[in-house]
Amino acid sequence: MKPDYKNWVPKGMLFSLVAGTALSFALLLIFGVFGIGVSGKLRIALGVVFGIAFVICAKYTEWCVHAYRSFSYDGERKLSKQIIEGTAHYVTLPEGGVGLDVGCGSGALTIACAKRNPQGKMIGIDRWGKEYASFSLTLCKKNAAAEGVKNISFQRGNAVKLDFPDESFDAVTSNYVYHNITGEDKQALLLETLRVLKKGGTFSIHDLMSERRYGDMQAFVQKLREMGYERVELIDTTTGKFMAPKEAKRLMLHGSTLLVGRK
Incomplete structure (x- = not known):
């Protein structure tokens, strides 16, 4: 399967x-x-x-x-797979650690992180709204089973207000989620995700972080550093990391950026 x-x-x-x-x-x-x-x-x-x-x-x-x-995961380009694996690359779990994938969709990123960190466990959450009817909790479970990944679980959740206490996870990740949430301050969404990250935990968040959507992200990075984050880095993924500038423009993915680091 x-x-x-x-x-x-x-x-x-x-x-x-x-x-x-x-x-x-x-x-x-x-x-x-x-x-x-x-x-x-x-x-x-x-x-x-x-x-x-x-x-x-x-x-x-x-x-x-x-x-x-x-x-397409079955096509020649496989851009989705490249982005998923590239985002998962920055997620590191300690022995027995637990990571959170916010807006897991079909479970691809959650599964990729779980496969990279067999010593830990990943949890994927999503609201699975009608606008993304092809994604579901059942689909995530089937995909995990098909990949033979057992250090994983999925549940319903909302990125705007995570149903977890502060510092609950050893890693947090997300891919192309927050720009789809209308009427919400994107930097506030990032802070809500980082709220549940433990001190010393890693984060890897990929999204369309253009200034129009996110505001001044360099200032946000400086804010995190002032809050005591050990390492914070913005990586433009449209200059060869995941895609070339011309491809990003054609696919309307300009602004694609990875926010990675350690708390």
């Missing part, structure tokens, strides 16, 4: 865009090109409307197909 980590681009969105492109093209032909049942200014207007709709749908479909292929 192979694990199924799904794709970060939902199939439903891909199918909807393909259907929208086909429909807008068909309507363009019917009303704009052949003028079936319409004529004059109305034909021109409909031709323009459906022509614009076709161009927009076609461009988004092209992007979606490219992104789907790039993120």
